[in-house]
Amino acid sequence: MSLEELERLNLPIETISNVLRNNDGVSLDMVLRYILFKSGNEENFHLYSETIFIDLMDVAKRFNNDIGKLALDSIINMTASETGRNLISRGLAGRLISFTLKKDSVLADHACKALANITRSEEKCKEVAEEFIDACSWGDLMNAVSDKSYNEKGLRLEYLAQVVGNMTQCQEFRSDLLSPITGYFQRLLSTLIQGSTVIERRGIASAVFNCMLDPEKHLILLNEPFEILPVLLYPLAGPEEYEESEYEKLPIELQYLPDDKTREPDSEIRLLLLKCLLLLCRTRQPRIFVRDNGTYLILREYHKWEKDARLILATENVVDVLIRTEDEIGVNDLASVDVPSDMAEKFNKMDNDYVSSARLNV
Numbered sequence: 001m002s003l004e005e006l007e008r009l010n011l012p013i014e015t016i017s018n019v020l021r022n023n024d025g026v027s028l029d030m031v032l033r034y035i036l037f038k039s040g041n042e043e044n045f046h047l048y049s050e051t052i053f054i055d056l057m058d059v060a061k062r063f064n065n066d067i068g069k070l071a072l073d074s075i076i077n078m079t080a081s082e083t084g085r086n087l088i089s090r091g092l093a094g095r096l097i098s099f100t101l102k103k104d105s106v107l108a109d110h111a112c113k114a115l116a117n118i119t120r121s122e123e124k125c126k127e128v129a130e131e132f133i134d135a136c137s138w139g140d141l142m143n144a145v146s147d148k149s150y151n152e153k154g155l156r157l158e159y160l161a162q163v164v165g166n167m168t169q170c171q172e173f174r175s176d177l178l179s180p181i182t183g184y185f186q187r188l189l190s191t192l193i194q195g196s197t198v199i200e201r202r203g204i205a206s207a208v209f210n211c212m213l214d215p216e217k218h219l220i221l222l223n224e225p226f227e228i229l230p231v232l233l234y235p236l237a238g239p240e241e242y243e244e245s246e247y248e249k250l251p252i253e254l255q256y257l258p259d260d261k262t263r264e265p266d267s268e269i270r271l272l273l274l275k276c277l278l279l280l281c282r283t284r285q286p287r288i289f290v291r292d293n294g295t296y297l298i299l300r301e302y303h304k305w306e307k308d309a310r311l312i313l314a315t316e317n318v319v320d321v322l323i324r325t326e327d328e329i330g331v332n333d334l335a336s337v338d339v340p341s342d343m344a345e346k347f348n349k350m351d352n353d354y355v356s357s358a359r360l361n362v
Contacts, residue, residue, distance in 0.1 A: 011031070011034060013047075013049065013051070013052070015031075016031055016034075016035065016047075016052065016055075017051060017052070017055050019031040020032075020052075020055035020056065020058070020059055020071075021055060021058070023062070025067070028059070028067060029067065029070070032059070032067065032070040032071055032074065033070065035047060035052070035056070035074045036070060036073050036074045036077065039074045039077040039078045040077050047078070048078055048081075048083050048084055048087060049087065050087050050089065050092075053075065053078070053087055053088065053092055054092065056071040056072070056074055056075055057071070057075070057092055057095045057096075059071040060072050060095075060099060060107055060111075061095065064104075064105060064106055064107060065106060068106070068107045068110075069106070069107060069110050072099070072107055072110035072111060072113075072114060073110065075096075075114045076110065076113045076114050076117060079114050079117035079118050080117050082121075084117075085117060085118050085120070085121065085124060088118050088124070090127050090130065090131055093115070093118060093124075093127060093128050093131045094131040094134065094135050096111045096114050096115050096118075097111075097115070097128070097131055097132055097135045097136070098135060099111035100112055100115065100144065100157065100160065101135070101136055101140055101141070101144055103150065103151060103152045104152050104153065105151070105153070105155075106153050106155070108151050108153070108155045108157055109155045109156070109157060109158075109159065112157050112158070112159035112160045112162075112163060113159045115128065115159070115160075115163045116159045116162040116163050116166065119163055119166035119167055120166060122169045122170060125166055125167045125169050125170045125173070126170050126172070128163075128167065129167055129170055129172060129173045138176055138177075138182065138184055139182070139184075141160075141164070142184050142187050142188070144157055144160055145157070145160050145161055145164060145187075145188065145191065146187045146188065146190060146191055156197070156200075158195075158197050158199045158200045158203075159199060159203075160203075161188075161191060161195070161199065161200040161201075161202075161203030161204050161207075162199060162202070162203035162206075163203070164188065164203060164204070164207050165202070165203040165204065165205070165206035165207040165210070166206075168206070168207045168210035168211055169210060174210065174211055174214070177207075177211065178211060178217065178220070178221075178226075180220075180225050180226075183225070185211070185226060186225060186226065188204050188207060188208075189204070189208070189226075189228070189231045191204045192204045192205055192208065192231060192235070193231065193234055193235065198265075198266045198269070201264070201266065201269050202266065202268060202269055202272075205269045205272040205273065206272060208228070208231075208232070208272070208276060209272050209275060209276050209279075212276050212279040212280065213279070215279075215282050215283050215286075215333070215335075218279070218280050218282070218283065218285075218286035219285055219286055219289070221280075222280070222286055222289050222290075227251075228276075229251060229280075229289070229290060229293055229295070230251040230253040230254055232273050232276050232277055233251075233254055233273075233277075233294075233295060233298045234253060234254060235263060235264035235269065235270070235273060236263060236264065236270060236273060236274075236298055236299070236302045237254055237257060237261065237263065237298050237301075237302070238257075238261055238262070238263050238301060238302070238305055239257055239258065239259045239260065239261040239262075240301040242297060246294070246297050249292075249293070249294040249297060250293070250294035250297060250298070251293055251294065254294065254298065263302070263305065267308050267310075267311060270306075270308075270311055271310065271311055271314055274311060274314040274315055274317075274318060275314065277290065277295065277299075277318045278314070278317055278318050278321070281318060281321040281322070281334070282333060282334050282335055283332055283333050283334075284326060284329075284332045284333075287321065287322075287326075287329075288326065290322065291322050295318070295322060296319060296322045296323065299315050299318060299319055299322075300319075302315060303315045303316070303319070321334070
């Protein structure tokens with residue numbers, strides 16, 4: 001059926017539901033394509049109902065094939081909007097989790113994308129986290145994220161990393177993730193360095209950033225078993241050589257890197273890593289640790305390489321803290337420094353002007 005024919009159709013909800021609930025392949029394919037076409041426009045609000053969501057999920061449950069993918073494509077469309085996300089009940093999220101973690105599912109990638117949409121808001125994150133606990137163990141989730149052979153149909157489940165990143169908005173999930181006993185967080189960190197797609201690495205970078213928001217966790221993350229600093233610096237490091245005395249200051253993971261060592265190509269991931277480093281500099285003891293373990297050396301060479309004005313500025317923000325002594329800083333918690341609102345506005349304007357002028361000069 002052509003786009004023009006789909007546009008002219010105006011099927012009532014009752015007809016749509018009746019077709020979705022039977023197994024007539026031809027009719028089912030036509031109605032699914034109709035829903036997919038219409039669901040791309042939120043103005044077709046009559047389709048945004050829990051009944052339609054349930055019927056689409058039932059189709060996906062019955063058809064682990066292209067028919068099921070079409071059903072989930074419509075759910076992906078509809079959950080891209082807040083209206084659609086709010087219609088997803090806990091039970092429906094649980095079905096998507098089942099599709100994601102079932103090893104022989106050809107629907108897993110589609111289910112991951114829908115979950116990535118649903119978990120954008122903190123409220124929905126809590127619901128989905130509870131559904132994960134009910135449906136599986138956190139170990140199953142970490143296996144699916146970190147083991148690229150998890151899905152027997154060869155699907156990468158790359159959007160599952162984005163789901164994890166979204167779910168770290170929730171304090172409860174962060175606490176479980178950072179348990180030193182389970183090793184869950186460490187398994188995610190390998191994806192930040194070794195993940196072959198930007199989507200995977202961005203998802204884990206956002207998870208790491210969210211885990212940094214609690215300053216009480218900073219020293220814990222810097223020390224064993226997490227040792228987060230080399231993980232943050234490695235994607236920013238290049239093949240540059242250092243003086244022998246400088247090598248001694250670097251973590252062993254960052255010493256004598258090969259001549260073909262490249263930096264993280266995605267600017268948004270690099271920005272998140274720089275923001276993580278700045279968060280670690282918030283209080284005195286983590287700040288000293290970051291300063292004493294060669295961070296400045298890596299950022300010095302990175303600053304020479306970086307061309308994005310936003311990231312140059314972000315690098316300088318970290319370096320400005322690191323090159324000052326603790327006596328010069330004079331406070332434990334940088335967040336406790338009271339900056340008058342007029343001065344904060346002035347500094348923000350200076351930063352924005354710097355970034356804008358740099359873009360004009362490119």
